[in-house]
Amino acid sequence: MRKKAELLAPAGSYDSFLGAIHAGADAVYLGGDKFGARAYADNFTREEIEKAIRYAHTYNRRVYLTLNTLIKEREFGEIYGYLFPLYQAGLDAVIIQDFGVFQAVGEWFPGLERHISTQMMVTGSLGAAWLKDLGANRIVPARELSLEEIREIKEKVDIEIETFIHGAICYCYSGQCLFSSILGGRSGNRGRCAQPCRLPYQTEKSAKETYPLSLKDMCTVELLPDLISAGIDSFKIEGRMKSPAYAAGVTAVYRKYLDFFYENPQKEYRVEKADMDLLQSLYLRSEVSQGYYDKRNGKEMITLNNPGYNGRDEELTQQLINRYVGGDFRLPVKAEAVLAKNNEALLTLIYQDVSVTVQGARVQEAQKQPLTEENVRKQLGKSGNTAFVIQEMHIELSSQAFLPVKQLNDLRRTACEKLEEALIAKYGLAYADRRCQVEEEATPEQKNFSQTKAICPPVFHVSVLTKEQYQAVIREHGVKRIYIPSELCVETIWLETEEKQMTTGETPDKYMILPAILRNTDAPFLEQIRKTLESSLFSGVLVRCLEELQWLKEISYQGQVVTDANLYLWNRKAAGFLDKVGKEHYLPYELNIHEIKEVVEASGTAAFSATVYGRLPMMVTANCVAKTQGGCLAHKKGENAKLEKESFFSLTDRYQKTFPVYLNCSRCYNVIYNSLPLSLHGDLQKLADIGIGSFRLDFTTEEAGEAARIIRFFHDRLEFGQGNPPYQDYTKAHLKRGVE
Numbered sequence: 001m002r003k004k005a006e007l008l009a010p011a012g013s014y015d016s017f018l019g020a021i022h023a024g025a026d027a028v029y030l031g032g033d034k035f036g037a038r039a040y041a042d043n044f045t046r047e048e049i050e051k052a053i054r055y056a057h058t059y060n061r062r063v064y065l066t067l068n069t070l071i072k073e074r075e076f077g078e079i080y081g082y083l084f085p086l087y088q089a090g091l092d093a094v095i096i097q098d099f100g101v102f103q104a105v106g107e108w109f110p111g112l113e114r115h116i117s118t119q120m121m122v123t124g125s126l127g128a129a130w131l132k133d134l135g136a137n138r139i140v141p142a143r144e145l146s147l148e149e150i151r152e153i154k155e156k157v158d159i160e161i162e163t164f165i166h167g168a169i170c171y172c173y174s175g176q177c178l179f180s181s182i183l184g185g186r187s188g189n190r191g192r193c194a195q196p197c198r199l200p201y202q203t204e205k206s207a208k209e210t211y212p213l214s215l216k217d218m219c220t221v222e223l224l225p226d227l228i229s230a231g232i233d234s235f236k237i238e239g240r241m242k243s244p245a246y247a248a249g250v251t252a253v254y255r256k257y258l259d260f261f262y263e264n265p266q267k268e269y270r271v272e273k274a275d276m277d278l279l280q281s282l283y284l285r286s287e288v289s290q291g292y293y294d295k296r297n298g299k300e301m302i303t304l305n306n307p308g309y310n311g312r313d314e315e316l317t318q319q320l321i322n323r324y325v326g327g328d329f330r331l332p333v334k335a336e337a338v339l340a341k342n343n344e345a346l347l348t349l350i351y352q353d354v355s356v357t358v359q360g361a362r363v364q365e366a367q368k369q370p371l372t373e374e375n376v377r378k379q380l381g382k383s384g385n386t387a388f389v390i391q392e393m394h395i396e397l398s399s400q401a402f403l404p405v406k407q408l409n410d411l412r413r414t415a416c417e418k419l420e421e422a423l424i425a426k427y428g429l430a431y432a433d434r435r436c437q438v439e440e441e442a443t444p445e446q447k448n449f450s451q452t453k454a455i456c457p458p459v460f461h462v463s464v465l466t467k468e469q470y471q472a473v474i475r476e477h478g479v480k481r482i483y484i485p486s487e488l489c490v491e492t493i494w495l496e497t498e499e500k501q502m503t504t505g506e507t508p509d510k511y512m513i514l515p516a517i518l519r520n521t522d523a524p525f526l527e528q529i530r531k532t533l534e535s536s537l538f539s540g541v542l543v544r545c546l547e548e549l550q551w552l553k554e555i556s557y558q559g560q561v562v563t564d565a566n567l568y569l570w571n572r573k574a575a576g577f578l579d580k581v582g583k584e585h586y587l588p589y590e591l592n593i594h595e596i597k598e599v600v601e602a603s604g605t606a607a608f609s610a611t612v613y614g615r616l617p618m619m620v621t622a623n624c625v626a627k628t629q630g631g632c633l634a635h636k637k638g639e640n641a642k643l644e645k646e647s648f649f650s651l652t653d654r655y656q657k658t659f660p661v662y663l664n665c666s667r668c669y670n671v672i673y674n675s676l677p678l679s680l681h682g683d684l685q686k687l688a689d690i691g692i693g694s695f696r697l698d699f700t701t702e703e704a705g706e707a708a709r710i711i712r713f714f715h716d717r718l719e720f721g722q723g724n725p726p727y728q729d730y731t732k733a734h735l736k737r738g739v740e
Contacts, residue, residue: 002231004258004262005227005228005232005233005234005258006026006027006062006162006233006234006235007024007025007026007027007234007235007237007251007254007258008025008026008027008028008029008064008162008234008235008236008237009023009025009027009028009029009237009247009250009251010028010029010030010167010237010238010239010240010242010247011028011029011030011044011052011240011247012030012031012042012043012239012240012241012242012247013042013043013044013244014044014048014051014052015244015321015325016240016242016243016244016246016247016248017030017044017052017055017056017247018055018244018324018325019244019245019247019248019251019320019321019324019325020248020251021055021056021059021061021329022248022323022324022325022327022329023247023248023249023251023252023255023324024251024252024255024256024259025061025251025255026061026062027056027061027062027063027064027092027234028052028056028061028062028063028064029063029064029065029066029095029236029240030043030044030049030052030063030064030065030066030240031043031044031065031066031191031240032044032045032046032049032065032082032086033045033046034078034082035066035067035068035069035071035075035079035082035101046085046086049063049065049086049089049091050086050089053086053089053090053091053092054089054090054420054424055387057090057420057423057424057427057429058331058387058420058423058424059331059387060423060427060429062092062093062429063091063092064091064092064093064094064095064115065083065086065091065093065094065095066094066095066117066240067079067083067094067095067096067097067098067101067105068095068096068097068117068119069097069098069189069190069191070097070098070189070190070568070570070588070590071098071100071101071570071571072570072571072591072595072598073570073571073572073595073598073599073602074595074598075571076100076104076571076572076573079101079104079105080104080108083105083108083109083112087109087111087112090424090429090430092113092429093112093113093114093115093137093138094112094113094114094115095115095116095117095140096114096115096116096117096120097117097119097120097175097189097568098568098570098571098574099567099568099569099573099574099577100569100570100571100572100573100574100575100576100577101573102114102116102134102136102577103134103574103576103577104573106134106135113137113138114135114136114137114138115136115137115138115139115140115160115162116131116136116138116139116140117140117174117175118140118141118142118143118164118174118175119174119175119189120139120175120546121142121173121174121175121176121545121546122139122140122141122142122546122547123141123142123144123145123149123173123517123518123519123545123546123547124145124149124152124153124518124519124520124547125152125153125156125157125520126518126546126547126548126549126550126551126554127139127545127546127547127549127550128141128153128156128157128159128161129156129157129550130547130549130550130553131159131546132157132158132159136159137159137160138159138160138161138162138233138234139153139159139160139161139162140161140162140163140164140236141153141161141163142173142174143163143164143169143170143174143291143292144173144292144622145163145292145519146292146293146294146295146296147226147227147293147294149519149520150163150230150231150232151230151231154230154231154232155231160233160234161231161232161233161234162232162233162234162235162236163227163232163234163235163236164218164236164237164238164291165218165220165221165223165224165227165235165236165237165254166217166218166219166220166221166237166238166239166250166254166279167217167218167237167238167239167242167250168215168217168218168238168239168285169215169216169217169218169238169291170188170197170215171197171213171214171215171619171621171623172197172619172620172621173517173619173620173621173622175189175566175568176516176566176617176619176620177193177618177619178589178590178616178617178618178619179196179197179618179619179672180192180194180195180196181590181734181739182589182616182618182674182731182733182734183196184196185734185737185739185740186739186740187590187739187740189568189590189739190739190740192739192740196213196653197213197215197619198211198213198214198307199213199653199654200653200654201213201651201652201653201654202651202652203625203629203649203650203651203652204650205629205630206629209654210304210305211302211304211305211306211307212302212304212625212628212629212651213302213625213651214302214303214304214307215289215301215302215303215623216285216287216288216289216301216302216303217284217285217287217288217289218238218288218289218290218291219276219279219280219284219288219289219290220291220293221253221254221257221271221275221276221279222271222290223290223293223294224254224257224258224261225261225265225269227293228261235254235258237250237251237254239283242283243283243312243317244320244321244324244325245282245312245316245317245318245320245321246282246283246312248320248321248323248324248325249278249279249282249316249320249324250279250282252320252324253275253278253279256275257269257271257275278316280310281310281312281313281316282312282316283309283310283311283312284309284310285303285306285308285309285310287303287306289301292622296622296668297622297623297624297627297668298623298627298628299627299628301623302623302628304628328389330383330386330387330388330389331351331387331388331389332351332388332389332391333349333350333351333388333389333390333391333419334349334350334351334390334391334392334393334394335347335348335350335380335381335390335392335393335394335415336348336350336393336394336395336396337376337380337393337394337395337396337397339363339371339376339395339396339397339398339401339403340363340396340398340401341363341364341365341398341400341401342362342363342365343362343363344359344360344361344362344363345359345360345361345362345363345403345407345408345411346358346359346360347360347380347411347412347414347415348415349388349390349415349416349418349419351388351419351423354419354422354423354426355422356415356418356419356422357415358411358414358415358418360403360407360408360410360411360414361403361404361407361410361411363401363402363403364401364402364403365400365401365402366400366401366402367402369402370400370401370402371397371401371402371403372397373395373397376395376397376408377393377395379405379408379409379412380393380408380411380412381393382409382412383412383416386416386420387416387420388416388419456693457688458684458687458688458692458693458694458695458718459478459480459481459693459694459695460478460479460480460694460695460696460697460711460714460715460718461479461480461481461482461483461609461694461695461696461697462479462482462483462508462696462697462699462707462711463482463483463484463513463542463614463696463697463698463699464483464484464485464699464707465485465662465699465700466488466704467488467494468703469699469704469707470482470498471498471704472704472705472707472708473699473707473708474498474507474508475708476708476711476712476715477712477715478711478715479508479711480508480509480694481508481509481511481694482508482509482510482511483511483512483513483542483696484510484511484512484513485512485513486512486513486514486515486525486529486532487664487666487667489512489529489532489537489538490525490528490529490532492532492535492537495510495537496537499537509539509540510537510538510539511538511539511540511541511542511560511562512529512532512538512540512541512542513541513542513544514529514541514542514543514544514545514548515544515545515548515664515667516544516545516566516617516620516664516667516669516671517545517620517622517667517669518545518547518548518551519668521668522667525666525667526551530555533557533559538559539559539560540559540560540561540562541557541559541560541561541562542562542563542564543561543562543563543564543567543581543582544564544566544567545567549581552581553581560582560584561581561582561584562582562584562585562586562609563578563581563582563584563585563586564586565586565587565588565589565611566588566620567585568588569585569587569588569599570590570591570595570599571599571602572599572602572603572604575599575603576603576604583607584607584608584609584693584694585607585608585609586608586609586610586611586696587599587608587609587610587611587692589611589616589678589733589734590734590738590739591734591738592734592735592736592738593683593686593687593690593735593736594738595738596610596687596690596692597690600690600691600692601690607693608691608692609692609693609694609695609696610680610687610692610694610695610696611678611695611696611697611698612678612679612680612681612683612684612687612695612696612697612714613677613678613679613680613681613696613697613698613710613714614677614678614696614697614698614699614700615660615673615674615676615677615678615698615700615701616673616674616678616733617671617672617673618659618672618673618674619670619671619672620669620670620671621669621670621671621672622668622669623670624663624668624669624670625649625651625661625670625672626649626661626663626670629649632665633647633663633665647663647665648660648661648662648663648701649661649663649670651672657675658675659672659673659674659675660672660673660675660700660701661673662700673700673701674731676729676731677727677730677731678730678731678732678733679725679727679730679731679732680732680735681713681714681717681725682732683732683735684714684717684718685718685721688718695718697710697711697714706726709726710725710726710727713725713726
């Protein structure tokens with residue numbers, strides 16, 4: 001029989017932790033003062049985490065630490081010292097986004113479980129299999145997956161799966177959002193998202209401001225039987241930024257219905273209205289949905305007119321605090337004390353089937369006031385700061401016996417500590433073997449990783465979105481490589497025709513851009529891609545998601561593999577990790593010039609490329625702004641009809657900035673681009689000097705002639721160092737400022 005699913009609750013403070021544990025959470029996830037994706041939560045000191053681990057383990061619960069942000073090269077050396085005492089204390093797992101952190105934790109702390117954050121955007125069994133082979137114990141897949149897709153992962157890959165069941169949902173695939181970062185410098189990849197998705201926008205369909213990017217909060221308590229049947233191992237409640245009452249109240253309701261189902265699997269499952277009302281009153285938005293479990297996307301998932309919270313019931317909040325945070329949840333124990341003159345004091349504590357006996361100081365003969373049973377009972381019964389309350393005590397006391405109060409207190413404290421340790425050992429959560437395991441191992445490498453690199457003049461690569469752009473740029477001088485979307489590549493006839501028409505000049509290498517998102521419905525398209533890659537047209541592929549790495553491995557792909565900027569490498573460890581799949585990597589968009597230099601200098605053999613022009617992808621989304629505003633365009637053209645080309649929609653914010661939205665109807669996802677193009681034409685030489693080998697120009701909304709002019713401008717700018725761009729407005733994004 002499959003083990004019961006874990007109920008995993010959030011804790012943004014120690015009171016939230018207590019509330020979640022007392023309300024029935026099997027595990028709690030929390031963040032320390034560094035490297036967590038909720039920088040504005042109260043978070044925990046190291047001492048509080050250690051205290052929480054021991055408390056949780058005494059109650060047979062677990063603690064997971066969020067290490068789910070991207071880590072800069074200069075910060076990487078802090079991770080070992082940050083984790084080591086928590087590892088010794090018995091931390092059960094870390095939740096990780098960064099590839100480098102994933103690799104390093106596996107090397108430094110082999111006894112520590114590694115859970116893959118939803119920020120890594122696992123969207124299917126291929127990505128899950130790739131990570132499992134590298135040592136992941138659990139994945140938190142993208143929240144956009146259906147129940148059927150989750151079931152498929154579980155059937156194909158022997159790995160634990162954790163999914164969100166309650167709370168706020170991001171509009172963007174987690175880990176793929178740069179909206180807050182590019183607009184205001186507050187990066188979601190660093191736990192500082194300013195939530196621009198909750199702001200009003202106009203669309204080309206309506207001048208009225210609405211909230212087309214604001215998803216309803218998730219509430220799935222009515223779906224629990226279906227979620228359990230899908231094989232999900234852990235049910236996760238969102239909310240580290242929320243109150244202790246929220247953590248306790250939501251946990252208590254889900255605990256109630258999980259227990260009900262497991263105890264009565266054949267009985268009719270029905271959620272009482274009072275419990276739904278309680279959840280609704282605990283800081284949920286005005287409307288709720290069941291997330292993506294039973295739908296791909298839809299207007300009904302959006303809080304189009306009211307993205308705000310309902311507020312909370314203060315009376316209920318206080319009741320929950322009193323019950324789950326301020327209540328007495330100590331474990332009832334029996335005590336047996338033996339205080340015999342001229343013998344060591346003995347104290348035995350018994351909880352259920354666990355018993356410990358400790359020895360104290362030698363009992364003396366009283367010179368003045370002998371011990372009384374009342375005094376002994378009073379001192380040994382003071383267990384208020386422990387996990388135990390002594391409900392029954394038997395005392396054997398010699399006449400005229402004496403023991404100082406301090407030694408009685410020491411006896412009690414030692415016994416309580418030993419009972420905690422015995423319970424922790426019984427539950428299989430003892431980590432005594434960790435205490436010396438890594439002390440003699442190498443700390444993070446301190447040597448200089450800089451290697452002498454031959455810096456060659458950088459070359460230009462171009463990515464296109466349309467046939468017209470391709471036809472224009474292939475004839476431009478100085479373009480060494482063209483990246484072409486897979487949707488265009490599978491129509492090889494037009495590419496072959498273009499190639500034959502090239503009578504003069506060197507033809508650029510062609511690389512296929514693999515989809516930004518792969519879902520299980522894309523299996524037929526992947527087969528088309530596989531057959532296309534067998535031709536001699538393409539020299540390599542540009543990879544943009546984890547699914548593709550495993551897929552390329554399974555088809556034994558022999559061409560060049562380049563990883564795109566959204567497969568983040570912020571440090572040399574991450575670069576080394578991605579070197580396993582390809583030796584050329586595009587740098588992420590959120591590093592400044594100094595941080596780029598640090599990564600390049602520290603990373604040895606990897607070849608780095610940078611995007612120097614183009615509208616940055618701010619969001620990749622499963623929901624569709626066009627569908628929200630007026631219906632699915634693919635459906636209108638016929639569900640089985642082939643679209644001639646993908647199209648653009650637009651969003652306009654309150655400052656009248658317009659963001660193009662690319663509608664990939666054939667793969668069913670949107671890409672929301674920045675209102676201005678990135679342009680690093682003034683920094684080409686700086687990037688070249690630190691070893692960037694190729695510069696990419698990304699074309700999205702540009703007309704063919706405009707794309708050709710931009711290529712000529714960048715070529716001349718690198719060669720001659722002068723000239724003005726053929727466009728007026730642009731951004732340098734993070735090259736100067738970076739993110740916190």
